Amino acid sequence: MGTTSRSTAQNQAADLDAADSLRPHLDRFVTGGDVQAYLDGNSLGRPLRVTAERMRAFVDEAWGTRLIRGWDEGWFDLPLRLGDRIGAVTLGAAAGQTVVADSTTVLLYKLIRAALALRPGRTEIVVDRGNFPTDRYLAEGIAAETGATLRWIDPDHDAGVTVDLLAPVLGDQTALVLLSHVAYRSGHLLDAAAITDAAHAHGALVLLDVCHSAGALPIHLDKWGVDLAVGCTYKYLNGGPGSPAFAYVAHRHLADITQPIWGWMGAAASFEMGQGYVAAQGVRRLLSGTPPVVAMQPMIDMLDLIDEAGVDAIREKSTALTGFAIALVDERLTDHGVTVATPRDPDRRGGHVTIDHPESQHITARLWEQGIIPDFRRPSGIRLGLSPLSTSFTDVVTGVEAIVAELEKPA
Numbered sequence: 001m002g003t004t005s006r007s008t009a010q011n012q013a014a015d016l017d018a019a020d021s022l023r024p025h026l027d028r029f030v031t032g033g034d035v036q037a038y039l040d041g042n043s044l045g046r047p048l049r050v051t052a053e054r055m056r057a058f059v060d061e062a063w064g065t066r067l068i069r070g071w072d073e074g075w076f077d078l079p080l081r082l083g084d085r086i087g088a089v090t091l092g093a094a095a096g097q098t099v100v101a102d103s104t105t106v107l108l109y110k111l112i113r114a115a116l117a118l119r120p121g122r123t124e125i126v127v128d129r130g131n132f133p134t135d136r137y138l139a140e141g142i143a144a145e146t147g148a149t150l151r152w153i154d155p156d157h158d159a160g161v162t163v164d165l166l167a168p169v170l171g172d173q174t175a176l177v178l179l180s181h182v183a184y185r186s187g188h189l190l191d192a193a194a195i196t197d198a199a200h201a202h203g204a205l206v207l208l209d210v211c212h213s214a215g216a217l218p219i220h221l222d223k224w225g226v227d228l229a230v231g232c233t234y235k236y237l238n239g240g241p242g243s244p245a246f247a248y249v250a251h252r253h254l255a256d257i258t259q260p261i262w263g264w265m266g267a268a269a270s271f272e273m274g275q276g277y278v279a280a281q282g283v284r285r286l287l288s289g290t291p292p293v294v295a296m297q298p299m300i301d302m303l304d305l306i307d308e309a310g311v312d313a314i315r316e317k318s319t320a321l322t323g324f325a326i327a328l329v330d331e332r333l334t335d336h337g338v339t340v341a342t343p344r345d346p347d348r349r350g351g352h353v354t355i356d357h358p359e360s361q362h363i364t365a366r367l368w369e370q371g372i373i374p375d376f377r378r379p380s381g382i383r384l385g386l387s388p389l390s391t392s393f394t395d396v397v398t399g400v401e402a403i404v405a406e407l408e409k410p411a
């Protein structure tokens with residue numbers, strides 16, 4: 001057993017919370033019920049208190065009294081305006097390249113197909129086995145549909161997906177490299193700039209899934225030269241369950257990009273309702289049907305808060321939270337057979353920490369009963385998601401100590 005006792009850890013956490021410049025923001029989130037510590041903000045971010053007022057006003061004022069006129073008064077362009085806001089606040093993307101629509105799954109489908117069409121004659125998609133299931137399944141489905149070949153890579157346990165791992169599978173047949181910026185399970189953070197350079201050296205495109213990084217750490221899509229990106233808004237952007245996703249297309253591809261779901265909302269003149277599809281200019285052409293305007297409302301508040309707090313300060317708190325969690329797990333849980341799956345180098349990890357123990361599924365279920373809420377990830381992982389603006393250092397201690405208590409229970 002390490003030298004840190006429960007009460008020492010609690011004191012350390014209290015000091016860290018007191019020194020945390022982002023701490024006042026904790027009070028801006030809805031709390032209550034039986035929740036003692038929410039450690040899954042990377043799966044579903046908490047709502048902000050102001051969001052309840054925004055939704056009420058939307059029903060009473062926008063939807064309730066502007067009615068169908070709302071489409072002319074802002075809703076029609078909301079996917080683009082909100083996309084620009086996400087791009088500016090979280091993606092390092094200049095205006096005109098980001099749009100909000102669909103789900104991550106559907107936008108990934110559109111962009112993988114778009115990438116193949118941008119690289120005619122090339123037949124290979126590089127994808128890694130540590131990627132989120134929907135990303136892998138889509139790649140399989142598109143391979144079945146188009147005849148493309150998947151080149152699988154296995155992420156390194158310690159380093160994740162690296163340029164060295166990619167080198168053997170890149171070639172003159174590579175159309176696309178599809179990777180997650182932060183791995184959903186291990187928390188590995190890619191060197192997106194280096195990987196983009198490596199792919200470009202072979203003439204391939206990069207599609208970066210930023211579901212687990214947008215809102216949690218600095219992203220510079222324009223600067224890194226990333227071609228395409230997709231992310232979801234219900235994780236670190238707190239858009240609420242099922243809030244729509246966003247897609248980014250670098251300016252240089254906008255004139256040529258095509259996507260396979262041709263609908264009226266992505267057409268050049270939606271309300272002329274004419275014969276024959278002509279794609280809209282710009283990133284609007286990624287849209288298909290009527291945008292989910294209601295579901296776009298909550299994320300507006302979180303984008304304002306992220307903008308106010310600043311992504312660099314958010315990342316600083318995030319690495320402090322994950323570092324604190326790893327140190328505490330080392331001290332309190334190593335002797336119970338728990339191992340850390342997430343990189344110890346703060347520059348190589350995202351905003352969550354995954355620990356492994358054979359009893360993880362059972363422990364997670366017991367924690368949920370107590371209102372302590374991490375999540376379980378197969379085969380044996382407990383994921384501690386430490387959304388920086390809504391998680392305290394004390395929450396980390398509450399979570400880790402609850403795991404200690406479960407493992408110290410007599411069998």
Ligand SMILES: *Cc1c(COP(=O)(O)O)cnc(C)c1O
Pocket residue numbers: 103104105106132134135180184209211212232
């Ligand atoms: C959460 C997540 C998704 C989710 O896709 P949905 O279409 O919203 O269900 C996809 N990819 C990654 C990497 C994720 O973390």
